[in-house]
Amino acid sequence: MALGLKEYRARQAEAEARREEASKPRVQRFALEKDGDSAVVRFGQEMDADAAGYTEDAGIGVVHIFHVNGDDPKNGFKNAAKCSKEAQGDCYGCDRVSDYAIEWNDRKGWKQKEKFVINLIGGEPREVVEKVNGQEKKRYYTTDLADDHKGGTVYLLEQSTYNGIYDALAAFFLNTKASKETILGKTFQISRKGSGFNDTSYNIIPVEDLAKDATPLSEFELVDVQEVLPEVPYAQQDAFYHKGSASAPAAASEAPASAGSSTGTEDTW
Numbered sequence: 001m002a003l004g005l006k007e008y009r010a011r012q013a014e015a016e017a018r019r020e021e022a023s024k025p026r027v028q029r030f031a032l033e034k035d036g037d038s039a040v041v042r043f044g045q046e047m048d049a050d051a052a053g054y055t056e057d058a059g060i061g062v063v064h065i066f067h068v069n070g071d072d073p074k075n076g077f078k079n080a081a082k083c084s085k086e087a088q089g090d091c092y093g094c095d096r097v098s099d100y101a102i103e104w105n106d107r108k109g110w111k112q113k114e115k116f117v118i119n120l121i122g123g124e125p126r127e128v129v130e131k132v133n134g135q136e137k138k139r140y141y142t143t144d145l146a147d148d149h150k151g152g153t154v155y156l157l158e159q160s161t162y163n164g165i166y167d168a169l170a171a172f173f174l175n176t177k178a179s180k181e182t183i184l185g186k187t188f189q190i191s192r193k194g195s196g197f198n199d200t201s202y203n204i205i206p207v208e209d210l211a212k213d214a215t216p217l218s219e220f221e222l223v224d225v226q227e228v229l230p231e232v233p234y235a236q237q238d239a240f241y242h243k244g245s246a247s248a249p250a251a252a253s254e255a256p257a258s259a260g261s262s263t264g265t266e267d268t269w
């Protein structure tokens, strides 16, 4: 291949655009940067199959019941899987947390956790470059949906059921006079309170009726909320949870001195 200046530069620009595209996250996650930040969004699916706007195509936002590696308070969250007690009759995480011979502090990391996962639509992500351990890392934060409610970016909201969003949204939905039994008919403003890993909560309030000519939800490609966490066969769960962890499972059940400082944080982004 021999290229003149124009062709060579076009080729370079193309490669740059490809790199840029590849560095974007595959799934855009709902995120607000700091205390006081907010975004106005609309939801992409209902939270109940009986809701007025339910369609089989969009499905519903769900609460995942799951476990993380409770032997590793620092990095255990990286190995997370659905609780399999109901689906498989057995669950390694449930086994560990109910091992009453062990001190509570040394097994509480295996408690069931909950997170609410639902698709929503906001404005274009705002890109921020942060330095993490001397390395530049791009982060993307959610912005307001356009005022005419047209277009927008799909975000996956993945938040603990304890931090405010789930309860407030459920209360809105169940207040049928306000909601008309759907969370799809209005826009919502979600605001962040607190900036720490353990003291962050969210407020969510309905803002206005969705414009009649808002982009139909069927035009957005939603993320499959079931795929967010794996369902691991029981026999493989011990290995799955401890993969890449310093604490071997056998040693951990004898002297897990490091497991006592679990913060119990539910924040999973």
Ligand SMILES: [Zn+2]
Residues within 6 Å of the ligand: 067, 082, 083, 084, 085, 091, 092, 093, 094, 095, 112
């Ligand atoms: Zn379980």
